[in-house]
Amino acid sequence: MGKSVLRSSVKGAIMGASMTGGWLLADLLLPEPWGDVILFSAMAVANIGIGWKLGRMFDQKEAEAEAAAAAGEEAAKARSAAEVP
Numbered sequence: 001m002g003k004s005v006l007r008s009s010v011k012g013a014i015m016g017a018s019m020t021g022g023w024l025l026a027d028l029l030l031p032e033p034w035g036d037v038i039l040f041s042a043m044a045v046a047n048i049g050i051g052w053k054l055g056r057m058f059d060q061k062e063a064e065a066e067a068a069a070a071a072g073e074e075a076a077k078a079r080s081a082a083e084v085p
Helices: 010-031 032-083
Strands: none
Touching: 010 032
């Protein structure tokens, strides 16, 4: 099977559209008074999970940027120390 080559933004849009369709289908299939309670609870749990994952991703990118900046500073110090007679 071939590898699918899609940009992250396109993958996110497809996932969002499919999740929206899933929520709408669940709303139509569940009985009226309890369906909304179950559906909104499930949506809350899903949104908490998505937010947690996004937060971890941003923290990881920030840590990588800080590590790269620190490595750049160390390299600059090493170069300046090597140039001093």
